[in-house]
């Protein structure tokens with residue numbers, strides 16, 4: 133099949149988005165038993181997964197469960213702390229590039245357990261050198277915040293807080309089993325976060341949700357304008373892991389993104405077309421340092437907790453609770469080790485990097501080559517994309533998606549994915 137034919141075929145295939153691999157079976161041949169080595173990775177980020185939530189939104193693809201009793205929460209945190217200490221003992225001398233605590237909803241923990249999480253964080257970074265632009269970040273929902281949790285975050289160095297809104301439309305959220313607090317409360321929490329010393333707040337919004345249309349997006353934009361967070365992240369609904377499929381065409385999704393993009397740019401946010409993070413500060417990509425390094429450069433990261441993912445220069449792994457068993461069954465385990473470890477060849481590492489970079493609507497051709505992408509094949513695909521106006525060259529070795537390319541971004545990025553040398 134030619135590159136042009138492959139592109140045409142993939143245009144209609146909704147599975148091609150930012151998920152990679154499309155199915156865990158695609159990596160079957162690379163699976164090994166044991167831990168993912170980080171022997172070549174002297175700089176890396178850490179991630180802690182808190183799989184607990186106070187509500188279970190039907191659109192959510194992440195490993196999450198209703199918040200268990202306080203003693204189970206504490207046991208979970210203590211187990212994660214032990215996993216971190218074990219990893220640190222075996223990997224001395226590493227520098228930390230970033231640290232995200234996500235989920236689930238880390239702030240769904242009880243007050244006492246939230247302090248315990250902060251203690252786990254302090255122990256995790258103790259003795260580790262931090263990169264100059266190290267910027268830890270934590271995820272939350274408005275209705276699980278408290279003033280003491282905000283002070284605990286800020287006093288432990290979390291100056292970036294990411295809060296999910298998804299949509300301003302109450303009935304739309306309700307039909308997805310989600311409730312947000314009202315605007316007045318949101319504004320008060322943003323104020324409280326600022327006063328506690330949190331410098332950057334990011335608000336997550338989604339498009340592609342059933343019930344979303346031009347008018348709900350106008351309301352979302354008006355809400356963003358009034359709340360004026362430092363950063364906004366826009367997620368297109370991914371349905372790969374969900375049973376029910378939602379029903380927007382590529383063209384409708386493109387129009388929804390474009391409406392958000394134009395509105396946010398008009399309000400003064402910075403982003404290039406196709407990027408999913410927006411920032412009032414044009415020198416800031418709108419992400420934490422963990423995501424920035426991971427998304428832009430394919431930097432290694434080690435994930436702790438149920439179902440967390442890790443990537444090193446050797447491969448990718450998923451902790452227990454992600455692929456084979458019900459996370460509830462392993463919640464009280466004595467550790468959350470890697471259950472699936474894949475030692476990946478260079479072209480697969482390059483593909484994984486590309487899938488993550490797709491969120492940014494750009495990628496580094498140099499990084500693809502460093503990972504081991506085949507030079508000749510890469511040039512052929514790039515030529516096809518440039519001559520058809522799907523990608524444009526940036527100032528450095530980065531290439532950026534064009535509006536024409538973004539219409540079929542899944543198909544476009546898939547061209548670079550998995551071309552075996």
Ligand SMILES: C[S@@+](CC[C@H](N)C(=O)[O-])C[C@H]1O[C@@H](n2cnc3c(N)ncnc32)[C@H](O)[C@@H]1O
Nearest residue numbers: 191192193235236237273296336367368369370
């Ligand atoms: C790990 S979730 C945690 C956020 C937090 N618990 C909340 O609900 O606000 C981070 C973000 O992923 C996005 N998200 C959740 N499910 C998604 C899906 N199926 N496809 C794309 N984005 C999704 C949402 O915007 C959410 O805020």
Ligand code: SF4
Nearest residue numbers: 185188189192235236
């Ligand atoms: S979107 Fe957030 S609150 Fe809703 S289920 Fe997912 S992680 Fe939990």
